[in-house]
Amino acid sequence: MENIKPMPKDEPSQDDPSSITQLDSWKDLVDHHKEMSCTTIPSLFKNDPKRFDNFHQKLEGLTLDYSKQRVSKDTIEKLCTLAKASDLESWRDQMFNGDRINTTENRAVLHTALRNKDLETLEVDSVDIVPEIRGTFEKMKSFTDSVRAEKKYTHIVNIGIGGSDLGPHMVAEALKPFSDAEITVHYVSNVDSSHLVETLENIDLNKTLFIITSKTFTTQETMCNARSAKELLQKALGKDDVGEHFVAATQNVEAAQKFGISEDKIFPIWDWVGGRYSLWSAIGLSFCISIGFDNFQKLLDGAYAMDKHFREAPLEKNIPVLLGLIGIWNRNFEGFEALGIIPYDQYLYFLPSHMQQLDMESNGKSVTRYGVPITDYETGPIILGQTGTDAQHAFFQSVHQGTDIIPCDFIFALKCQKPARGHHYKLLANAIAQTKALMDGQENQNPHKIFSGSRPTNTIVVDELDPYHLGMLIAMYEQKVFVQGIIWNINSFDQHGVELGKVLAKQILRDFGDKDFANEKDATEIDSSTAALMDMVVKTHLR
Ligand code: F6P
Numbered sequence: 001m002e003n004i005k006p007m008p009k010d011e012p013s014q015d016d017p018s019s020i021t022q023l024d025s026w027k028d029l030v031d032h033h034k035e036m037s038c039t040t041i042p043s044l045f046k047n048d049p050k051r052f053d054n055f056h057q058k059l060e061g062l063t064l065d066y067s068k069q070r071v072s073k074d075t076i077e078k079l080c081t082l083a084k085a086s087d088l089e090s091w092r093d094q095m096f097n098g099d100r101i102n103t104t105e106n107r108a109v110l111h112t113a114l115r116n117k118d119l120e121t122l123e124v125d126s127v128d129i130v131p132e133i134r135g136t137f138e139k140m141k142s143f144t145d146s147v148r149a150e151k152k153y154t155h156i157v158n159i160g161i162g163g164s165d166l167g168p169h170m171v172a173e174a175l176k177p178f179s180d181a182e183i184t185v186h187y188v189s190n191v192d193s194s195h196l197v198e199t200l201e202n203i204d205l206n207k208t209l210f211i212i213t214s215k216t217f218t219t220q221e222t223m224c225n226a227r228s229a230k231e232l233l234q235k236a237l238g239k240d241d242v243g244e245h246f247v248a249a250t251q252n253v254e255a256a257q258k259f260g261i262s263e264d265k266i267f268p269i270w271d272w273v274g275g276r277y278s279l280w281s282a283i284g285l286s287f288c289i290s291i292g293f294d295n296f297q298k299l300l301d302g303a304y305a306m307d308k309h310f311r312e313a314p315l316e317k318n319i320p321v322l323l324g325l326i327g328i329w330n331r332n333f334e335g336f337e338a339l340g341i342i343p344y345d346q347y348l349y350f351l352p353s354h355m356q357q358l359d360m361e362s363n364g365k366s367v368t369r370y371g372v373p374i375t376d377y378e379t380g381p382i383i384l385g386q387t388g389t390d391a392q393h394a395f396f397q398s399v400h401q402g403t404d405i406i407p408c409d410f411i412f413a414l415k416c417q418k419p420a421r422g423h424h425y426k427l428l429a430n431a432i433a434q435t436k437a438l439m440d441g442q443e444n445q446n447p448h449k450i451f452s453g454s455r456p457t458n459t460i461v462v463d464e465l466d467p468y469h470l471g472m473l474i475a476m477y478e479q480k481v482f483v484q485g486i487i488w489n490i491n492s493f494d495q496h497g498v499e500l501g502k503v504l505a506k507q508i509l510r511d512f513g514d515k516d517f518a519n520e521k522d523a524t525e526i527d528s529s530t531a532a533l534m535d536m537v538v539k540t541h542l543r
Contacts, residue, residue, distance in 0.1 A: 020489055021376045025082040032078055033333040040454040041070050041439045057319050059309050061463030062472050064319050068439050069326050069407075069456045070334065079325035080315040082487060088321070091486045096311060098124050098272070102493035103369055109493050110270075111277035111478070112307050115300040115471070124272055136268055136282055141293040143247070143267075143285070148180055148292060153209035156185045157199060158286040159225045160213030163275030164249075165189040166357050167474075168213070170350035171279055171299065172287040174470050177347070177417040179290040187286075188229075191221040196228055205236045210246050212259070213283045215275055217252035220502065226259065249282035274493050276357050277478060295467040302471025310479045320476050323458065324483030330407045330456060331381050340399060340408035341385035344431040347417060347465055352385025355477060359383045362481045362492040369491040379488045389430045400438060400451055407456040410435055411473070415464040435459055508534060512542055 020026055045051050045067070055067035071079075083089075094101050098108045108124050114133060121128050147153055158168060169187040172179070179185070186203070188196050200208075210229050214222045233242045247265040248256040256266045267282030278284075280300060288296040306320070315321050330336045339359075341352045363380030367373055386394060388410070399406050410431050416424035434457075441453015460476075462469040485492030510520040511534065526534070 019374075019376055020086065020487065023082065023085050025078065025085045029075075029078050029082060029329075029333055032075060036070060036072065036075060039070065039072075041068055041456065042441075042453065044070070044072065045439075057317055057322060059319055060305060060472070061469055062306075062319070062476070063459075063461045064323060064476075065459040065461070066322060066326055068435055069329070069458065070454060071326065071329060075329060076316055076322070076325070079329060080321075082328070083315055083321060083325060083483070086487045086489070088315070088483060088486050092311065092482070095482065096307075098122055098129075102274070102491060104491050104494045104496070105271075107493070108272040109274065109277075110272040111274065111280055114273070114280040115304040115307060115475070117301070117304060124270075129270065129272070132268070132270070137293075140267060140282055140285055140288055140296075144289045144293045144296075147209065147289050148183065151182055153207055154183055155203040155208040156183060156211060156286050156289055157203075157208055157229070158185065158187050158211045158213055159189075159196075159222055159229060160187075160211075160283070161189040161219060161221045162357060162361075163278050164213040164215065164219075164222065164283050166350065166354045167276065167279030168284050168286050170348075170354040171284065171470065171474075172290055173350050174347045174465060175287065175291050175295065175299075175467055178292075178295050178467060179287075180292070183290055185286050185290045188225055189221065191224050193228065196225050196232075200229070200232055205233055205245075208233075208245060211286050212246065212248040212250070212256070212261070213285070214248075215251050215269055215273070215278065215283070217248070217250045217255035217259070220505070230260070247285070249285050275495075276361055279474070291467065298467035299471040302468035302473075303475035304471075305468075306472045306475035306479065310475075320479030321483050323476065323480040324487070326458065327381070327480065327484055328487055331379075332377055334405070334456075336381070336405050336407055336456075337378075338382040338384060338404065338406045340391075340406050341383060342388050342391050342408050342410050342431075342434075343385075344388040344410065344412040344427050345465055346387055348411065349387050351411070352383070352387075354474075355385065356383045358477060359481050361495050361498070363485050363488065363490060364497065365488075365490040365492075368489045370489075374488075374490075377488070379490060380484070388434070389427065392430065392434065396434070399455070405455055407458075408434075408438070409458045409460060411460045411462075413462050413465040413469070417465060431459070512538065 048054065051067045052065065054073065056063060056065045091101065095109050096112055098110055100106055100108050102109050110124070110129070113119055113122055113129060119130055121130050123129070158165065165187055172185045186199050188199050212222065212226045230242060230246070233245055234240055243260055243262065246261050247267065248261045249267040249269060250256050251269050251271060253263065253266050253268065257263060267285055269278060269281045269283060273281050280303065284296065310318060310320050327339065341355045343351050359380055360383055365379055385391070399408060412428055412431050437451065438455040438457055439453060441451040442449065444450050460473070462473060481492060506517050506520045507522065509517040
């Protein structure tokens, strides 16, 4: 079988020079793309009146329609051959089995274990993680039940950032119709004090519970917000002991205790849960309280259904695989740089932001998993997005007529959570119309009114935006990102690219005279722009 070098399990090689572009299946796709360039998406429909039947997949109440992509049956077959040549199935099994596929951090990748209710045992470092997962869920359930029953807290403030904020925030918003009306959940992430102060100004602090979500419990923004929240609370309540208002979800139990949170109020997570994949863990406690544990379980169950499908369905019928392969086709063969995520559902307002982190932090890489620079193919696309119909009145001009082609995923639910007088039909008519307009285009005498058309879209339809289908939807995108990372031969589970800025921020803070950063090294060399900008801050803040 034609393969790129598989990862040696114990010692990842740093010197594998092979590029995926040398695979026969890749070269075959390059040739195939030349043929496909002569065709358009509308002509594919003309030649195959049943194209939808042949280019969609369904899983329970979720449908992926990829018929409005410039792909033929041959394209899909060739992409599946590429997936096989990249050893996708073996990597997938390694992930589910708990192998350390996050090689740069020497970690297993097991967010899938959190949603696998049939899992009986799975060892990581000679420890069975299943009892730990079940025990934590038990603890979350009993805490959730008591908060919802007692109503001692009517406001929950989640303090976290990145994966400890975006995923939970997105789910809380998406599942608002399932939430307890007497408990409001707020999310504070930015180190900009306006975010925290504005949030706390408008709520009854006596009845507020803070959840500090940080896998590491060292993230600067989160720690700064947590400390300020504690101080503001002490001041507002006129007492030092505000411990009953704080709980934490973290791997760093010691640091959380040092902050003043007792062990019984610390909900553990583990190094095998990546930040952007952590909403399924105790990091999701905020929305778990809001929607109740049964709904939290349904979210996990939906994700598990997608995981099972991802593990078992043949590649050519496998929804996350198809989505991933179409993305590869668009990025590497069609040459499209971006991907739009356009949910036609107000409750999915934060989905594009979560997708941005999921996709760009996972696959925005330019070295292979072996550390070899990638010079002859592109990796993760730029993710942008907004809810429709608002997006239509914002950046869709460019999606229809811009010089760059931006493939888009249109996402909608058939059932509306808050129906009113024909709105939902209008919403869905707009979503469908956009996919058709992008495909068909328009000829015109007036050059300003020409739409080139043949612009690709996927449409993802769920019966209802309930916890189960939301779980399916998120897991679908997680596994899609996995598929692409394997084919691009990169490690989708580290994020070294976010470190440099953090280091320099600390050095600048040291230069600002912040005593918390007194031990930081000097910044290497301060250029004139950086110096001038720092000077402006010093003049307004520090003198
Ligand atoms: O932005 C980098 C990052 O490490 C993310 O991957 C992570 O989700 C976020 O910071 C927050 O990290 P933590 O949960 O440790 O505070």
